Amino acid sequence: MLTAVLEQTLNGLMAGSIYVLVALGMVLIYGVMHVLNFAHGVLLMVGAYLCHFFFTRLTGSYLAALLLSIAALALIGIALERAVFRPLQGNLRSQVIASLGLILAIEHLVIALWGPNALQMRVPATEALVPIGALRFPLQHVLIIGVTLAIIAGLFAFLKYTKLGTAIRATSEDRQAAMVVGIPVERVDWMTFGLGTALAALGGALIGPLFLVFPQMGDAPMVKGLAGILLGGMGSVPGAVVGGFIIGITEALSTLVLPTDYRDSVAFAVMVLILLAWPRGLFGVRVRGED
Amino acid sequence: MPSKLLAAAALALSAAFAWAQDRVAVGIVTSLSGPMAAPGKFQMNGFRLAEEEINAAGGFSVGGRKYLVELKAYDTRANPAEGASAMQRLATVDKVPVVLGELHSGVAAAEAAVAQDYQLPLILTIPTGPNLTEQGNRFLFRVNANNDQLTRALAEFIARQGWTPLAFIAWNNDAGRGGVNGMRKLLGEGKIGYVGYFNVGEVDFSAHVSNIRAGDARAVMLLMDEEPGSLAIKQVRDAGLKTQLVGTLAMGSDRFLKRLDAARLEGMVQYNAFPPNADVGSIRTFSERYRKKYGEEAHGFAAQSYDGLKLAVAAMQKAGKLEGRAIREALAGLQYDGVIGRIKFDAKGQAHPPVYVTQWCADGKRRILYPENLKADCGAG
Amino acid sequence: MAGRIAAAALAALLLAVPALAAQQPYVLHVLILTCLYAIPAVGLNLMLGYTGLVSLGHMAFAGVGAYTAAVLMVDAGWSFWLALAAGVLGSAAAGAAIGAVCLRFRTHFFMIVTLAFGLMLYSVMNNWDDVTRGAAGFPGIPRPAPIGEWSFGPLSHFYYLALGGALAAFAAQWLAVRSSFGRVLVALRQDERLAQAKGVNGMLYKSAVFALGSALAGLGGVLHVSFLRVAAPASFTLAESINAVLIVIVGGAGTLAGPALGALVFVGLPEYLRIAAEWRLVLFGVALVLITLFAPQGLAGLLARAWRAVRA
Numbered sequence: 006m007l008t009a010v011l012e013q014t015l016n017g018l019m020a021g022s023i024y025v026l027v028a029l030g031m032v033l034i035y036g037v038m039h040v041l042n043f044a045h046g047v048l049l050m051v052g053a054y055l056c057h058f059f060f061t062r063l064t065g066s067y068l069a070a071l072l073l074s075i076a077a078l079a080l081i082g083i084a085l086e087r088a089v090f091r092p093l094q095g096n097l098r099s100q101v102i103a104s105l106g107l108i109l110a111i112e113h114l115v116i117a118l119w120g121p122n123a124l125q126m127r128v129p130a131t132e133a134l135v136p137i138g139a140l141r142f143p144l145q146h147v148l149i150i151g152v153t154l155a156i157i158a159g160l161f162a163f164l165k166y167t168k169l170g171t172a173i174r175a176t177s178e179d180r181q182a183a184m185v186v187g188i189p190v191e192r193v194d195w196m197t198f199g200l201g202t203a204l205a206a207l208g209g210a211l212i213g214p215l216f217l218v219f220p221q222m223g224d225a226p227m228v229k230g231l232a233g234i235l236l237g238g239m240g241s242v243p244g245a246v247v248g249g250f251i252i253g254i255t256e257a258l259s260t261l262v263l264p265t266d267y268r269d270s271v272a273f274a275v276m277v278l279i280l281l282a283w284p285r286g287l288f289g290v291r292v293r294g295e296d
Numbered sequence: 297m298p299s300k301l302l303a304a305a306a307l308a309l310s311a312a313f314a315w316a317q318d319r320v321a322v323g324i325v326t327s328l329s330g331p332m333a334a335p336g337k338f339q340m341n342g343f344r345l346a347e348e349e350i351n352a353a354g355g356f357s358v359g360g361r362k363y364l365v366e367l368k369a370y371d372t373r374a375n376p377a378e379g380a381s382a383m384q385r386l387a388t389v390d391k392v393p394v395v396l397g398e399l400h401s402g403v404a405a406a407e408a409a410v411a412q413d414y415q416l417p418l419i420l421t422i423p424t425g426p427n428l429t430e431q432g433n434r435f436l437f438r439v440n441a442n443n444d445q446l447t448r449a450l451a452e453f454i455a456r457q458g459w460t461p462l463a464f465i466a467w468n469n470d471a472g473r474g475g476v477n478g479m480r481k482l483l484g485e486g487k488i489g490y491v492g493y494f495n496v497g498e499v500d501f502s503a504h505v506s507n508i509r510a511g512d513a514r515a516v517m518l519l520m521d522e523e524p525g526s527l528a529i530k531q532v533r534d535a536g537l538k539t540q541l542v543g544t545l546a547m548g549s550d551r552f553l554k555r556l557d558a559a560r561l562e563g564m565v566q567y568n569a570f571p572p573n574a575d576v577g578s579i580r581t582f583s584e585r586y587r588k589k590y591g592e593e594a595h596g597f598a599a600q601s602y603d604g605l606k607l608a609v610a611a612m613q614k615a616g617k618l619e620g621r622a623i624r625e626a627l628a629g630l631q632y633d634g635v636i637g638r639i640k641f642d643a644k645g646q647a648h649p650p651v652y653v654t655q656w657c658a659d660g661k662r663r664i665l666y667p668e669n670l671k672a673d674c675g676a677g
Numbered sequence: 678m679a680g681r682i683a684a685a686a687l688a689a690l691l692l693a694v695p696a697l698a699a700q701q702p703y704v705l706h707v708l709i710l711t712c713l714y715a716i717p718a719v720g721l722n723l724m725l726g727y728t729g730l731v732s733l734g735h736m737a738f739a740g741v742g743a744y745t746a747a748v749l750m751v752d753a754g755w756s757f758w759l760a761l762a763a764g765v766l767g768s769a770a771a772g773a774a775i776g777a778v779c780l781r782f783r784t785h786f787f788m789i790v791t792l793a794f795g796l797m798l799y800s801v802m803n804n805w806d807d808v809t810r811g812a813a814g815f816p817g818i819p820r821p822a823p824i825g826e827w828s829f830g831p832l833s834h835f836y837y838l839a840l841g842g843a844l845a846a847f848a849a850q851w852l853a854v855r856s857s858f859g860r861v862l863v864a865l866r867q868d869e870r871l872a873q874a875k876g877v878n879g880m881l882y883k884s885a886v887f888a889l890g891s892a893l894a895g896l897g898g899v900l901h902v903s904f905l906r907v908a909a910p911a912s913f914t915l916a917e918s919i920n921a922v923l924i925v926i927v928g929g930a931g932t933l934a935g936p937a938l939g940a941l942v943f944v945g946l947p948e949y950l951r952i953a954a955e956w957r958l959v960l961f962g963v964a965l966v967l968i969t970l971f972a973p974q975g976l977a978g979l980l981a982r983a984w985r986a987v988r989a
Contacts, residue, residue: 006510008509008510009506009507009509009510012502012505012506012509013502013503013506016500016502016503016506019502020500041785089966089970092970093969093970097784097785098725098729098731098784099969099973101731101785101788102731102922102926102965102969103965103966103969103970105919105922105923105962105965106961106962106963106964106965106966106968106969107962107966108962109919109923109958109959109961109962109965110958110959110960110961110962110963110965110966111962112958113955113956113958113959113962114955114959116329116955117955117956117959120333121329121330121331121333121334122333122334122523123334123523125555134534140535140536141534141535141536142535143534216499216500216527217499217523217524217527219523222499225498228789228792231789232789232793235785235786235789239785257502257503260492260503260504260506260507261506261507261510264491264493265492265493265494265503265504265507267800267804268503269495269796269800270793270796270797270800273790273793273794273796273797274797276789276790276793277778277790277793280782280786280790281778281781284781284782328954329954329955330954371954373954374911375911375912376814376905376907376909376911376912377710377901377905377912380706380904380905381706381707381710384702384703384706385703388701388702388703389703400911401812401813401814402812402813402814402907402909402910402911402912403814403909403911405814405816405906405907405909406905406906406907406909408816409816409905409906409907413830425813425814427810427813427816428813428816431816431817468803468804468812469803469812470811470812470813470814471812472812473803473804473806473811473812473813474811474812474813477806477811493804
């Protein structure tokens with residue numbers, strides 16, 4: 006029994022790591038621009054496809070392909086910010102609808118170009134098995150958790166100690182005040198967007214070798230990541246981390262007691278319950294202009 | 297001089313005649329895009345191969361005239377409304393005499409209703425929902441075995457081998473849930489172990505693997521297609537579980553072997569609509585032609601569809617005219633020996649083809665374990 | 678005056694369709710589907726277009742109505758009309774109950790919670806094999822029993838039923854929008870705090886429109902499964918809910934004619950745009966983005982602008 010709990014907790018940490026990467030990207034963008042980018046999931050998927058493309062066509066190095074796809078997605082993110090999200094700032098409803106449009110267009114564009122079948126990205130180095138007690142996990146599992154933890158630490162340091170990081174924090178806290186003190190908020194906007202989409206791409210590139218690369222792969226992580234942000238508190242970076250892991254681990258542990266068909270429902274039920282008790286989320290930040 | 301002119305004229309005329317030869321449009325409903333596009337491709341492959349062969353032989357004759365086959369395919373994307381629209385179009389705009397195909401049981405039900413409205417025979421080649429043929433629809437026929445038939449064969453085999461309790465990892469759709477329910481009915485609740493469902497598109501089976509490890513199942517049945525299947529098996533074996541694996545028809549092919557390796561597959565059994573390497577004349581010819589045209593091993597769905605189109609043509613010939621009701625009568629009384637076995641429809645329009653169980657050998661080949669009379673050794677599966 | 682004549686002409690045209698399209702049953706089929714897609718869209722238009730509630734789980738309520746009616750007709754032998762009433766009431770009740778939870782949240786929270794409930798309802802439809810027949814679908818759903826000699830089997834006859842349903846939905850929308858109820862909804866969308874400051878009970882109105890929207894979704898759902906003669910979870914997925922949002926936005930959110938125009942484009946376009954389904958959806962997605970950026974009133978807005986330009 007204990008092994009089962011341990012096994013599921015580790016599974017949950019792995020799934021949670023991906024949700025956290027998605028959540029971090031979305032929460033950074035939301036904090037700075039008050040834009041909720043539902044299209045984050047398809048961007049994760051595009052990151053995975055580009056990683057697969059670079060890996061199989063350009064360089065045989067997984068690391069190089071990963072870095073290239075992150076760079077590419079950052080550029081795509083910046084373009085989207087300029088073209089779609091900046092004009093729609095402040096209009097939440099329109100942002101959601103535009104995001105839906107982006108999801109449809111991008112997902113089906115990928116299907117039209119790559120076909121509906123799933124692609125396999127076999128990176129033999131990551132298929133080695135790591136023994137943990139009586140259990141065995143593929144190296145990629147451990148890698149995902151490790152990389153995510155490193156990113157979290159790096160992000161915290163970045164936000165606290167670097168100039169851009171501080172600018173991001175300032176703009177999130179109070180955009181007007183940031184402008185008053187001379188922070189170039191427009192620049193912060195697109196840089197944050199690029200950073201957010203880069204994180205999504207990283208998530209996609211990390212899942213790729215472990216599972217398959219297919220057009221719908223970003224849908225579940227996006228919804229779960231969003232649930233994580235809501236749970237943790239919109240606009241709160243620590244909230245996104247805590248929320249993402251809570252969702253991942255709870256849904257994994259739930260399979261020990263509930264029929265797995267309802268696994269998705271569990272994640273949402275948890276989210277709804279927590280929000281009913283803490284309407285702003287666990288680390289909820291009250292933002293001016295919203296009530 | 298005049299004779300040469302006459303000869304040239306005759307040649308030109310006959311060439312023109314061949315070029316202007318009549319074609320019969322045969323309706324196809326399938327998934328060309330959407331969630332079932334991957335299995336849909338195998339279905340179309342089977343139809344296209346049959347179409348090619350029929351036309352290469354000069355077509356078929358109905359009522360004294362020779363016709364070529366022309367497929368008119370519509371994409372129904374696993375959506376019932378699209379299925380009904382496609383059937384409506386085929387019946388009243390394209391005015392085809394017969395329709396074949398479909399993958400999804402829910403969509404097939406919508407199409408069957410329209411088929412009955414217009415007295416247009418619909419021959420299913422993949423959907424497995426048993427209640428499709430329970431609606432008393434005289435214009436619905438099914439070439440492939442339904443879930444009840446598949447599970448009956450498999451349950452018999454599993455019970456004989458003593459592989460119970462039987463655990464499941466299944467797709468949360470008509471194929472997966474239908475399979476689990478069928479096995480539950482046949483083996484009895486006591487012989488069923490852990491049942492884990494997952495949604496189409498999910499690829500993380502760690503939760504199921506943990507639960508199976510914690511249980512006492514002697515075998516695990518994987519009710520899913522190749523793509524998630526290869527991942528599930530990989531995850532099960534990588535986690536150190538040595539439980540007996542039971543797969544579905546998609547997992548008995550070389551294409552599947554390429555996704556994994558012989559070491560992880562060895563010992564796994566799966567049911568199959570037809571074993572592509574069996575030492576039976578018609579199967580060997582079909583497999584060779586399929587490999588030549590598509591560069592890969594033949595898939596069970598393709599075999600079912602191939603037989604479907606050929607038998608539709610046989611029915612049209614028997615009917616003597618290209619009219620729905622006549623073709624329906626011809627189908628009801630037809631007996632056709634296809635690649636998947638003898639096809640004869642019962643009173644409900646359901647055929648009863650044999651269901652095979654094949655097993656992977658250590659060298660990456662397969663053997664046939666069931667039915668008893670068709671048993672064969674490694675290499676013939 | 679011009680408006681009245683146009684409306685009368687439109688009504689006459691709609692009623693005459695079966696006669697005009699007698700030789701084209703396929704056109705009738707497409708028009709019936711357009712009506713059936715328009716009805717839930719009207720419900721969503723009231724919620725999203727007028728009140729500003731972006732629900733991503735709308736079609737799940739169509740499923741509630743559809744399956745309720747299906748079980749009553751096939752397992753309990755009820756007549757179509759009673760089952761229809763039960764289906765509509767069922768989805769209204771579900772809307773009221775689930776709305777009560779969802780409406781405790783604002784904007785993006787609201788959206789994700791409606792999405793979550795939509796997925797949960799879908800799970801029930803897909804997994805509850807004993808009642809809903811599960812993923813393989815629930816076949817054998819009948820058309821309404823014949824009224825005297827008039828059977829609902831033929832397309833031209835069912836068309837009148839579908840048209841009737843659509844007209845009822847649009848009439849309900851018109852009544853709601855024209856009344857003070859409708860004005861309060863718009864006020865809530867524009868500035869909820871101000872409206873509440875003026876003494877409006879926002880929660881009450883929003884719950885009412887959620888229930889009304891869900892009831893209309895249920896109406897569409899019951900007609901849908903009676904038309905197709907099968908109820909399958911595949912008809913009530915998240916993708917279908919997103920399609921409903923598409924129809925409302927492209928047609929013109931917050932306009933009376935929006936749902937009709939949107940449904941016409943959504944159902945009719947694939948018939949005339951013979952390109953692969955994938956590219957069609959790419960186009961719809963791009964259209965959605967462009968409409969949000971440049972034409973927030975959708976097709977209805979563009980047509981209105983064109984009409985005014987012509988009149989000037």
